Amino acid sequence: MKKLHKILYLEKSHLYSILFILIIIMYMTGCNYSQKNQPLVVNETKNTPNLSDSSNNATPFPDTNEADVIATDVYSLIDENGSTLNKRIHAPMGYSRIPSISKEFTGFIRDITLKDAGSDVLLYDGLPKSNQEGHVAVFDLDLDDQDLQQCADSLIRVYAEFYWSIEAYDKIAFHLTNGFLMEYTKWREGNRLVVDGNDVHWSKTKSYNDSYEEFRRYLTMVFAYAGTLSLSEESKSISLEEACPGDMFLQGGSPGHCVLIVDIAQDANGNRCFLLAQGYMPAQDFHVLKNPLHPEDPWYYSSEITFPLETPSWQFEEGSLVRWGDFPLNEADTPLIYSEFDPQDISTASSEVVSAMSEQELTNTINAAQLTLVAVGDNLIHIEVVQDGKQEDGTYNFDSLYSNLTDEIASADIAVINQETILGGADFAYSGYPNFNSPTEIGDAVRKAGFDVVLHATNHTMDMGLKGIENTIAYWNQYPEVTVLGINESLEKSKQITVVEKNGIKLALLNYTFSLNGYYLPKGMPYLVNLLDKKEMAKDIKEAESLADFTIVFPHWGTEYVYEPTSAQKDLTKFYYEQGVDLVIGTHPHVLEPVEWIETKEDHRMLVYYSLGNFMSYQKEAPRMLGGMANITITKDESGTYISDAGITPIITHYDHGPTDFTQYKLCNYTDALAQIHGVSDIAVQGPLTYQTILDLAKQILGSWFQ
Numbered sequence: 001m002k003k004l005h006k007i008l009y010l011e012k013s014h015l016y017s018i019l020f021i022l023i024i025i026m027y028m029t030g031c032n033y034s035q036k037n038q039p040l041v042v043n044e045t046k047n048t049p050n051l052s053d054s055s056n057n058a059t060p061f062p063d064t065n066e067a068d069v070i071a072t073d074v075y076s077l078i079d080e081n082g083s084t085l086n087k088r089i090h091a092p093m094g095y096s097r098i099p100s101i102s103k104e105f106t107g108f109i110r111d112i113t114l115k116d117a118g119s120d121v122l123l124y125d126g127l128p129k130s131n132q133e134g135h136v137a138v139f140d141l142d143l144d145d146q147d148l149q150q151c152a153d154s155l156i157r158v159y160a161e162f163y164w165s166i167e168a169y170d171k172i173a174f175h176l177t178n179g180f181l182m183e184y185t186k187w188r189e190g191n192r193l194v195v196d197g198n199d200v201h202w203s204k205t206k207s208y209n210d211s212y213e214e215f216r217r218y219l220t221m222v223f224a225y226a227g228t229l230s231l232s233e234e235s236k237s238i239s240l241e242e243a244c245p246g247d248m249f250l251q252g253g254s255p256g257h258c259v260l261i262v263d264i265a266q267d268a269n270g271n272r273c274f275l276l277a278q279g280y281m282p283a284q285d286f287h288v289l290k291n292p293l294h295p296e297d298p299w300y301y302s303s304e305i306t307f308p309l310e311t312p313s314w315q316f317e318e319g320s321l322v323r324w325g326d327f328p329l330n331e332a333d334t335p336l337i338y339s340e341f342d343p344q345d346i347s348t349a350s351s352e353v354v355s356a357m358s359e360q361e362l363t364n365t366i367n368a369a370q371l372t373l374v375a376v377g378d379n380l381i382h383i384e385v386v387q388d389g390k391q392e393d394g395t396y397n398f399d400s401l402y403s404n405l406t407d408e409i410a411s412a413d414i415a416v417i418n419q420e421t422i423l424g425g426a427d428f429a430y431s432g433y434p435n436f437n438s439p440t441e442i443g444d445a446v447r448k449a450g451f452d453v454v455l456h457a458t459n460h461t462m463d464m465g466l467k468g469i470e471n472t473i474a475y476w477n478q479y480p481e482v483t484v485l486g487i488n489e490s491l492e493k494s495k496q497i498t499v500v501e502k503n504g505i506k507l508a509l510l511n512y513t514f515s516l517n518g519y520y521l522p523k524g525m526p527y528l529v530n531l532l533d534k535k536e537m538a539k540d541i542k543e544a545e546s547l548a549d550f551t552i553v554f555p556h557w558g559t560e561y562v563y564e565p566t567s568a569q570k571d572l573t574k575f576y577y578e579q580g581v582d583l584v585i586g587t588h589p590h591v592l593e594p595v596e597w598i599e600t601k602e603d604h605r606m607l608v609y610y611s612l613g614n615f616m617s618y619q620k621e622a623p624r625m626l627g628g629m630a631n632i633t634i635t636k637d638e639s640g641t642y643i644s645d646a647g648i649t650p651i652i653t654h655y656d657h658g659p660t661d662f663t664q665y666k667l668c669n670y671t672d673a674l675a676q677i678h679g680v681s682d683i684a685v686q687g688p689l690t691y692q693t694i695l696d697l698a699k700q701i702l703g704s705w706f707q
Helices: 012-029 066-071 105-110 151-165 184-188 212-225 228-233 343-355 359-367 383-388 399-411 441-449 465-477 534-547 567-579 672-676 691-705
Strands: 095-097 135-138 173-175 181-183 191-196 199-204 235-237 248-251 257-267 272-278 287-289 321-324 369-379 414-418 453-455 483-485 498-502 505-513 550-556 583-585 595-601 604-609 614-616 626-637 640-656 660-666
Touching: 105 151, 105 257, 151 212, 151 228, 151 257, 173 228, 181 184, 181 212, 184 191, 184 212, 228 235, 228 248, 228 257, 369 399, 369 505, 383 660, 399 441, 399 660, 414 550, 483 498, 483 505, 505 534, 505 626, 534 550, 534 567, 567 595, 567 604, 604 626, 604 640, 614 640, 614 660, 626 691, 640 691, 672 691
Parallel strands: 369 414, 369 614, 414 453, 453 483, 505 550, 550 583, 583 604
Antiparallel strands: 095 257, 135 287, 173 181, 191 199, 235 321, 248 257, 248 321, 257 272, 272 287, 369 626, 498 505, 595 604, 626 640, 640 660
8 A cells, every 4th residue: 555645734934944944954965976977768858957956856745836735635656657767756755855966876867767657677588577566667778689688787787878978988897707897998999808828908909989889789798797796896885874876785696686776865854765776687677676565665764774685586685785886976065076087096906817817717708608597396286286276267377386486487597397296187186195186287387487497207207107197298298398307208209318408508407216106117118207227327327428518417316304315315426426417406305405516526526406395385394395496507618518606595385374375485585474374384293384493494404505
């Protein structure tokens, strides 16, 4: 429900007095932040802002006049007709936007045109992102047709566009992840990067070009090789009291994230509030965020900001508020002029970093291909989950099961799920433990969520016999864009190693199960399900190594509800390592297990996720609600193909009393309030679910991998 602010009727003389006092306070308390402006999509009708300009909302009644105030008793934060930030989103009642002048970042971003109210956030391919619930406005800032302008890149784009707009071209300079400084002025002169032995330098290979189109080509190169890691190296921590538009909440990493402070308002007592904006993965429109604490009011009030700070897509830890080092600031009471800046100061430091790199290392960095892989655990569809998806008309829909994580799933180049239960469909009665049969509509939801690879070699694969597997294969054959592993419709297909190519990297994918729960494969059909047979796996892995750049094995193994890998898992881990496997992601135990690097040889390193736990289930003890989402970046360069970054995101399966409303949350977004209404507490024998116990369990299992 929108905040409704009651406006008291004031006589004209009183109103003028209050307005005059507030304007004086604005002059005294404004946040003077100096930066740069461009020919991007700035509103054509803008006037040059000044300290008394009404476009800065320097009154307690933004975008209104005295007659408007007297005519109404309701104050609205959102004006859907507003075409810019300060006209679309009003300052809260009793607050005034901090003042801004032309050639300053605050004024620049306030004048960027917004898309029409209610516009979707679009991806780089023109399609709407899956979750449209987290934004209140969308900047009309165009995207390339490549998946490049993501979170950090969006901020880099805004910084660069600002400097371009005020013709401070020497300020447009960003470090790449390898430490090299990409300066626009050198690019504009026609210089391009050259590697010569142990030296890295610019060489003039193009003619001078100062066009906006060439500026954008420069930014595309920066987007490809910079990110949250490089941006964090250029930034320094600040306090909330110091924050100005242009500062950001930033977590460097892969994945990492950042959001930009795009506006600030302040009341007479010095209390402040902030508007935040972001790009995200995949590359998408730069958009103003809602505040999850009160979605109808997008302002983040200083009085309610605590850490971790929750935004619609990310949770930022204490210390994440930073200022980009290349944005000089002036003291509050000094003239708002642009500070002198010598690029040589940073070029010298940069060249020291780069000159220490070998020709091979830098060439590898520039020519590297990368892909991101996300994997989740057991999609264990109990009958209670099936019943929750039944609609009033008797049909089934399970899209809501994965709705909270669709952004993370869809943003990965390859997303993998272990489909624990067979999709036998309506030919059998839908059933749960011990013999599962799930609706094919579960497959529909899996596809819509963005999963690319589905694992089907589990101990429940034969629960509905041969017909269940045939029905499952027939269902997936309708969707060739989804890769299915672990079950095979013919001997010929069982002998084919599955290789998926993405971004120029070939991945061999193998899936096996330790058991079929006592069921036997049909006579003459030993190929139907892939089993954990070392002899057969050794042959598969050898062929995989010859066909692909990188080999991943997904074993269904281990012992249920055990938080440590068993001796059998350890034995197979050693076997996979000796065969040259690069990555192992395990399923089946229904609880989270550790993550471990195996590197007993100098020339080989293998990463093992022993168990990702449950992704979806109606299991009946609190610890079984904890699962994990593996996040892996695979890089291919002239030195080989390897894991360049890896992590794990703890997740919680949640369902309300009933049970009903099954879904998942990232643990970092989960709360005590949600834990208190978790339906597992109604049935758990080992005690109710609490946020603290789940948090402690995740830390205990993951150790140094917990983030």
